[in-house]
Amino acid sequence: MPNPTRIEVNCTTGEVLEIELADAEVAELAYQAELAADAKAEEDRIAAQRAADKAALLERLGITADEAALLLA
Amino acid sequence: MPTFTQIGSAVTVGAGGASSIDFTSIPSTYTDLVVKLSLRDNFASVSVNAGMKINGSSTGLTGRVLFGTGSAANSTTVTDSIGYTVGTSGTASTFASTDIYITNYASTSAYKSYSAESAAESNATTVYMQMLAGLWSSNSAITSLTIYPQNASLFTQYSTAYLYGVSNA
Numbered sequence: 611m612p613n614p615t616r617i618e619v620n621c622t623t624g625e626v627l628e629i630e631l632a633d634a635e636v637a638e639l640a641y642q643a644e645l646a647a648d649a650k651a652e653e654d655r656i657a658a659q660r661a662a663d664k665a666a667l668l669e670r671l672g673i674t675a676d677e678a679a680l681l682l683a
Numbered sequence: 684m685p686t687f688t689q690i691g692s693a694v695t696v697g698a699g700g701a702s703s704i705d706f707t708s709i710p711s712t713y714t715d716l717v718v719k720l721s722l723r724d725n726f727a728s729v730s731v732n733a734g735m736k737i738n739g740s741s742t743g744l745t746g747r748v749l750f751g752t753g754s755a756a757n758s759t760t761v762t763d764s765i766g767y768t769v770g771t772s773g774t775a776s777t778f779a780s781t782d783i784y785i786t787n788y789a790s791t792s793a794y795k796s797y798s799a800e801s802a803a804e805s806n807a808t809t810v811y812m813q814m815l816a817g818l819w820s821s822n823s824a825i826t827s828l829t830i831y832p833q834n835a836s837l838f839t840q841y842s843t844a845y846l847y848g849v850s851n852a
Contacts, residue, residue, distance in 0.1 A: 614699050619691040
């Protein structure tokens, strides 16, 4: 299977080049994508924890999210 | 009355995917530039950010974004982000639409401001749309634009990009 490309359009000539990435570029891209996926997973984990903490607090207080918003308005 | 002229050629990403789309050797004969994008990428998320480089670099790009998530609205500061793509967790075969408007791009004596509107189409609760006000803090003329996925992913097949020059804006 060929490597992915980067696409280059020369706006003066109209020529479109599809330049296949070198193996090293593909490896670097994969590494960076892995880092991005890890960061996204951590963001999702924090967001889920925050939502769970919020739900637990509302339950302990015995009020709804709308009622909590009223208190803060 | 402004006229829009397509510059260069339309881009449609092929089956193997593309890590970036570059418009190079942009002629200085227009007043403003418009970029129209329809993007999807292979990162595992509903919505993914796309970025822009000017003259091959992200240096000097800053922006302020108002965005909606499908359930809330918020704002944030960005560097070279210009909008969204739809990731693999988004609805199949949907694409994010983005329009970028860059003013006075050929000037060699002023910073360049730009605006962008972007919406990631998806049949999901969390789906983003945004309005962006951006600035490129450089007096150089813009001669190339690069659009790329910010998570080091790939634009997937049938993503498209068009560049237009605006005259008499």
